[in-house]
Amino acid sequence: MSELLDAVRAGRVQDIPGLVKPLSAADRKTELAALKAFRTEMRGWPWDQWRERRKAGHALLVAGAGCHTGAAATAAWIGAREIREGLGLPHTELLDLLAERDPGWLGDVAHRLAGRASTAQLDHPLIAGLVRLAGCPVPTTDAFVHGWAEATPSHGRLLPALRADPLVRIMVPRLFETAELPSPLGWYGDAEEPHHWPTALTVLAEEGVVERSLLVDSSVARLLRGGAPGDLGFFLNLLRRLAPTADEEREHLADWIGMAADGPSTVAGYAQGVLARLALAGDLPVRSLADMSRSVLFRPEKKLVRAQLVLLGKVLRADGGSAGELLPVVTEAFGHEDTAVQERALKLVARHLSAVGAEPRAELVLAAASLSPVHRARATEVFGELPTEPDPVPYEEILPPAPVPARLAPAPAGLAELVEEVVALVVSREEVASFERTLDGLVRHAYQDRAALADALKDALADCWWLDGGPEQDRDRRFSRIPDGVEVVAASICEQVSVTALWNTRSRAAVRQSCAHTVLNGVTEARLWEAAFLLRTRPLPFLLATPTWETGALDPDVLVERLSEYQRLCATPAPVDFAQALLRVRRDSDPEAARAAAALGTPEADRLAAWLSGDGTALPALDSAEEPRQPEADEPAEEGRRWLESVTGRLGAVRERLAIHREFPPAFRWLGSPVLPAGSGCHHWVGGERAHWPAVLPEDRDILAGWLLPKVAACAEDDQRGGSWWLPVLAESGGPVGAGLHRGVAYGLGARHPDDRLSAVDALLVLAARGDLDAPLLGRELATLVTSEAVKVNRLADALRTAAATGAYATIWSVLGAALPGLLAAEAARPRPAGRARTMAAETVAARTGTAKAGTAKAAAAVRPGLGELLAVAAECVERCGARDAIPGLAESAARGGSSRLASQAARLLAALRQGDDHSTPELAEDRPNGNRTILNPSVTNRS
CATH class of the missing domain: 1.25.40 (Serine Threonine Protein Phosphatase 5, Tetratricopeptide repeat)
Known part of the structure; x- marks a missing residue:
C-alpha cells in the first residue's frame, strides 16, 4: 500500500493535501485506481463500523478530488453520497489541495457543484471558496442561494454581515425567485424584530445597497403567487417594514384585488387593508370595488367579510350615487352561514335602499330569499312583500357508500411474484393485506422448496443489513428484539439467523403488559418468530390465521376447511398461529360451522367448536361488560357477603388465568386480565406496526x-x-x-x-x-x-x-x-x-390558557366561546x-x-x-x- 492510501485508511484528512501535491499526473492516476478499489471495499463494511467509515470517507473524498483531472469527474466524486453519508465537506483541506489548479477548471467545478441540488446547500463554503480562487461569476442555483443565506451570520450580526458581503446585490434578488424560501429568512415572525431579514433588507434599501422597488415588486409578486405560510409571512413582514407609498400601492392595484380574492387569509387581510385605503382616498374605481367585494364576500373567513361590509358602508356614506352598483354586491352576504353577517348586510341595504331605482330594488328583493328564516320578518319590513317561496324539494340525505368488505387475495402463487411482494414489504410495512398474503406465501413456498426460495431472496434482498456478512451474534441479537416484519422470516429461510436464537425468542415468557401497544405488537411479533423457527425445524403447509377478509376477519368455515387439510397432511397446528386464528374468526356465524369443527375430532377443532358456540374459555381482556356495583363502605350488613364475593371472584379469576395459560401460548396470556389502555403516558415508539392492531382483534x-x-x-x-x-x-x-x-x-x-x-x-x-x-x-x-x-x-x-x-x-x-x-x-x-x-x-383565561386547566375552569366556563x-x-x-x-x-x-x-x-x-x-x-x-x-x-x- 502507498503512503496516501495508508493515510486514507487511517482517516488522517489533514495529511492528504501534503501527500497529493507532490504527485505527478501518472502517480495520481495510479493512486486513483487504488482509491476507487478502497471505495468499493468500504461498501462492504458492516453497519457497526460507521465511525471508521466516516473518518475514512472524508479522507477518501479529499484524496480522490486531488487525484482526478477532469472537472466533471471531480465534482461527481465530491458529491458522491456513499462517501459523504449526508455530511458536510472538509472544505479547508479541499481548497488547499485544489488551489493549484487552473482558474477555469476551478470555476467549472464550482458551477457543477452548485448545480447538484442535493449537496450544493451543504457545499456552500467550498463553492464560495472555489469561486473566489477562480474569479468566475457567482452561481445562482436555488441550493447555493439557500446555502448563502444559511451561512450569513444572524442574532445581531445580520445587518453588518450583509453590508460587508460583496454578493448581496446578486443574491438578494435571487431570494425572491427560489422555489422555497431559505429557512433563516423565516426564523423571526415578529415584523418589528430588529435582527431579522425583513428589517435588514429594509435598512439596505434605505441605504441604497439594494433597490427598494425590487423589494416591493418582488414581495407583491410572491404574495400573489402564493406558497407556504412561512414564506408568505416573510414577504408580508417585509412589505410592512417597507411601508409602500400611495403611489406604490396604486401601481399594484390589480395585484391587491387578486390577493383579496384568492390569497390565504393573512395575505387577503393585508390586501384588503390596502384596497380600503385606496377606496376611501378615491383611487379605487367603484366597478373595481364591486368586483373585489363580490369575491371577498364569498370567502369563508367571517373577519374578512365583516371588514368588507364595513368598507362598503363607508364608501356608500361618502358616495351615495354608488348604491345602485354596490348594494347588489352586498346581497352576496345574504347567503352567508353566519346569521350575524346576514344581519349586518341587511342593515346596510336597508340604510341605503332609498338611493336605488326600481330595477336594482327588484334584484335586492329576489336576493333576500337567501336570508335565514330568523331574518325573514325584518326583510319583509325592509322590502315589503317578499316573493312566495316555492314548494320545498324533498330532502335527500347523502352518505358515503357503505364500505363493501373485500376478500383477501390468495398468497402469491409464483416465486417471482412472492419475492417482489417481500421486497415491497421490506421497504414499507404499512399494508396489512399484503403482509398477510406474503407471510402465508413464504410459509407455503418454503414448505415446497426452501432452497429455491432462499436463492431468490438472497438475490433480491442483497442490500439488506443481515446479508452483509456481519457477525451472527449481531443478527441474532437484533432479530431477538425486533423481527422487522417479514425480514426475520426471510432471514431464517436464508439461514441468516440461528435456530437457537429463534427458539429462545419464541419460548420467552409472556409479554409484559405495560399498555395496549405492547400486547398488540407482541402478537404480530410472536407470529413472525414462530413462523421463522418452524420453517427451519417443522415446515407448515400454510398458515391457519391468514384472514379471508382485508379487515383481518376469518370465516369459520374456511378455518374448519384448513384444519381438515392439516388433519389430512398429519400436520400439527402452530400454537401462536392457531391462537391468532381463534381471535380472528367470526363468532356470529351459522351454527353449522361449529358442528363441522366438532366432527373433525382434533383438539384444535374441538377448541374452535367451543369458541364458536360460546362454551370456550372466558377471556377477561375481551370482556367489555361494566363492573358490578360495589357496596358502599357504610353498609356493615353486607361485609360478610362482600368478603365472600371477593374471595369467590379471586378464585374464579385464578381459574380463568390457569385455563388461558394452558390453552394459549405466552404471547396471548394477557387475555387473562384486563388490558391497560395505551395512555398518554405511553412513550415508546409506535411506527408502522400500528397498522396491524385492528387485524389482531378484527371482531x-x-x-x-x-x-x-x-x-x-x-x-x-x-x-x-x-x-x-x-x-x-x-x-x-x-x-x-x-x-x-x-x-x-x-x-x-x-x-x-x-x-x-x-x-x-x-x-x-x-x-x-x-x-x-x-x-x-x-x-x-x-x-x-x-x-x-x-x-x-x-x-x-x-x-x-x-x-x-x-x-x-x-x-x-x-x-x-x-x-x-x-x-x-x-x-x-x-x-x-x-x-x-x-x-x-x-x-x-387568555393569559393562562393551556397552563392551569383546573385552576381556570371556573373562569373559562364564564367566557368559553363556541356554543x-x-x-x-x-x-x-x-x-x-x-x-x-x-x-x-x-x-x-x-x-x-x-x-x-x-x-x-x-x-x-x-x-x-x-x-x-x-x-x-x-x-x-x-x-x-x-x-x-x-x-x-x-x-x-x-x-x-
Whole structure:
C-alpha cells in the first residue's frame, strides 16, 4: 500500500493535501485506481463500523478530488453520497489541495457543484471558496442561494454581515425567485424584530445597497403567487417594514384585488387593508370595488367579510350615487352561514335602499330569499312583500357508500411474484393485506422448496443489513428484539439467523403488559418468530390465521376447511398461529360451522367448536361488560357477603388465568386480565406496526377502541397529533359498536389538528352509512366532553360542519339534537359575570390558557366561546333537512336577546325548527332507500 492510501485508511484528512501535491499526473492516476478499489471495499463494511467509515470517507473524498483531472469527474466524486453519508465537506483541506489548479477548471467545478441540488446547500463554503480562487461569476442555483443565506451570520450580526458581503446585490434578488424560501429568512415572525431579514433588507434599501422597488415588486409578486405560510409571512413582514407609498400601492392595484380574492387569509387581510385605503382616498374605481367585494364576500373567513361590509358602508356614506352598483354586491352576504353577517348586510341595504331605482330594488328583493328564516320578518319590513317561496324539494340525505368488505387475495402463487411482494414489504410495512398474503406465501413456498426460495431472496434482498456478512451474534441479537416484519422470516429461510436464537425468542415468557401497544405488537411479533423457527425445524403447509377478509376477519368455515387439510397432511397446528386464528374468526356465524369443527375430532377443532358456540374459555381482556356495583363502605350488613364475593371472584379469576395459560401460548396470556389502555403516558415508539392492531382483534373493535382511547383523547385535551388514525379503520371493521368507539369519535371530532378531526369525520360517516351509528349515544358523549372542558366547542363545530357539508345534514342533526339539551342546560347554569368582571375573566383565561386547566375552569366556563358556533351548525342542518324536534332549553336561550352569538344562533335554530308546521314533537321519518341516499320528508327529522 502507498503512503496516501495508508493515510486514507487511517482517516488522517489533514495529511492528504501534503501527500497529493507532490504527485505527478501518472502517480495520481495510479493512486486513483487504488482509491476507487478502497471505495468499493468500504461498501462492504458492516453497519457497526460507521465511525471508521466516516473518518475514512472524508479522507477518501479529499484524496480522490486531488487525484482526478477532469472537472466533471471531480465534482461527481465530491458529491458522491456513499462517501459523504449526508455530511458536510472538509472544505479547508479541499481548497488547499485544489488551489493549484487552473482558474477555469476551478470555476467549472464550482458551477457543477452548485448545480447538484442535493449537496450544493451543504457545499456552500467550498463553492464560495472555489469561486473566489477562480474569479468566475457567482452561481445562482436555488441550493447555493439557500446555502448563502444559511451561512450569513444572524442574532445581531445580520445587518453588518450583509453590508460587508460583496454578493448581496446578486443574491438578494435571487431570494425572491427560489422555489422555497431559505429557512433563516423565516426564523423571526415578529415584523418589528430588529435582527431579522425583513428589517435588514429594509435598512439596505434605505441605504441604497439594494433597490427598494425590487423589494416591493418582488414581495407583491410572491404574495400573489402564493406558497407556504412561512414564506408568505416573510414577504408580508417585509412589505410592512417597507411601508409602500400611495403611489406604490396604486401601481399594484390589480395585484391587491387578486390577493383579496384568492390569497390565504393573512395575505387577503393585508390586501384588503390596502384596497380600503385606496377606496376611501378615491383611487379605487367603484366597478373595481364591486368586483373585489363580490369575491371577498364569498370567502369563508367571517373577519374578512365583516371588514368588507364595513368598507362598503363607508364608501356608500361618502358616495351615495354608488348604491345602485354596490348594494347588489352586498346581497352576496345574504347567503352567508353566519346569521350575524346576514344581519349586518341587511342593515346596510336597508340604510341605503332609498338611493336605488326600481330595477336594482327588484334584484335586492329576489336576493333576500337567501336570508335565514330568523331574518325573514325584518326583510319583509325592509322590502315589503317578499316573493312566495316555492314548494320545498324533498330532502335527500347523502352518505358515503357503505364500505363493501373485500376478500383477501390468495398468497402469491409464483416465486417471482412472492419475492417482489417481500421486497415491497421490506421497504414499507404499512399494508396489512399484503403482509398477510406474503407471510402465508413464504410459509407455503418454503414448505415446497426452501432452497429455491432462499436463492431468490438472497438475490433480491442483497442490500439488506443481515446479508452483509456481519457477525451472527449481531443478527441474532437484533432479530431477538425486533423481527422487522417479514425480514426475520426471510432471514431464517436464508439461514441468516440461528435456530437457537429463534427458539429462545419464541419460548420467552409472556409479554409484559405495560399498555395496549405492547400486547398488540407482541402478537404480530410472536407470529413472525414462530413462523421463522418452524420453517427451519417443522415446515407448515400454510398458515391457519391468514384472514379471508382485508379487515383481518376469518370465516369459520374456511378455518374448519384448513384444519381438515392439516388433519389430512398429519400436520400439527402452530400454537401462536392457531391462537391468532381463534381471535380472528367470526363468532356470529351459522351454527353449522361449529358442528363441522366438532366432527373433525382434533383438539384444535374441538377448541374452535367451543369458541364458536360460546362454551370456550372466558377471556377477561375481551370482556367489555361494566363492573358490578360495589357496596358502599357504610353498609356493615353486607361485609360478610362482600368478603365472600371477593374471595369467590379471586378464585374464579385464578381459574380463568390457569385455563388461558394452558390453552394459549405466552404471547396471548394477557387475555387473562384486563388490558391497560395505551395512555398518554405511553412513550415508546409506535411506527408502522400500528397498522396491524385492528387485524389482531378484527371482531372486537369496541374493545380495541377502549384501549386506544387515551391517544385520541390526548389529541383533544393535550393538543397532540396523530392519535385518531384508527377511528375510520375500526369503523370499517367487525364486531359490535358500543361506547368505546363512539367516545373515540367524540374525542376525535374535538381534536386540535384538522387531520385528526377529519379521521373522526370519516369514522362518523362510515358508521352512519353502515347503520352502526348510535346518534343519541354520540350526542350524549359530546355533551359530556364539552361540559367537562375536555373538548373545545369551536373545534367540534368545525368538524361537524365538515361532516354536514358532505350531505349528511340529517345525520349530524340527529347527533346535535341529542347533544344540545345537555349543553344548553350547562350553559344556563354557568355564572355570567358582567361588565368589567367578564373582561377580567376573559383576560385571565387568555393569559393562562393551556397552563392551569383546573385552576381556570371556573373562569373559562364564564367566557368559553363556541356554543353559538355549534348552534349555527345545528341551524344549518335543520334548514337543510327540515327537522321538527323540540330541544329543551333552546327557547330560553333565544329569549335572552342581546347581540351574543349564542342568542342569535339559538333564535335562528328555533325559527328553523318552527318553520312551516309548528310540530312540538318529531314525526316518524319515512325513509326510502336510493343507493347510498335516503330521501326524507322535509317536515321530519332523520332516524338516528
